[in-house]
Amino acid sequence: MSVEERLAKLERDVTFLLMVDRLRVSGQAAMNAEIVKYLVAQGQDKPVAETPMPARSIAGLLNSKIESKLLEKIDISEDEDAVIVRPKEYLGGENFKKIHDVVGPLKGEWISEGKKGYWRIPKAT
Secondary structure: OOHHHHHHHHHHHHHHHHHHHHHHHHOHHHHHHHHHHHHHHOOOOOOOOOOOOOHHHHHHHHHHHOOHHHHOOEEEEEOOOEEEEEEOOOOHHHHHHHHHHHHHHHOOEEEOEOEOOEEEEEOOO
16 A cells, blocks of 8 residues: 555544544434445445434434524424424525535435425434
């Protein structure tokens, strides 16, 4: 392995460890979701089977990952089997992407219903 390759690997490993340290306050389930996202982005296989997160962990992660100014523009609620993130107003492309980037790794999907569209994130069963 060349010096450049070893430095690149070291940089990835340090980035990974910093991410794990930052996320440990978010709870184990949230950390697992972020670790899986990171490993997949690095082209590695998922280390463990993904399981849905409890609603309380999902809401906490959303509140910690989405900036407060943007949180004011959405409602976070839950139904029987999912956490629902519904815009209160038109978000625009940039804000939509910011929320989608947080919701996506949680297996969230955008449900397009015109002006009544929302994200749906499955809860643990």
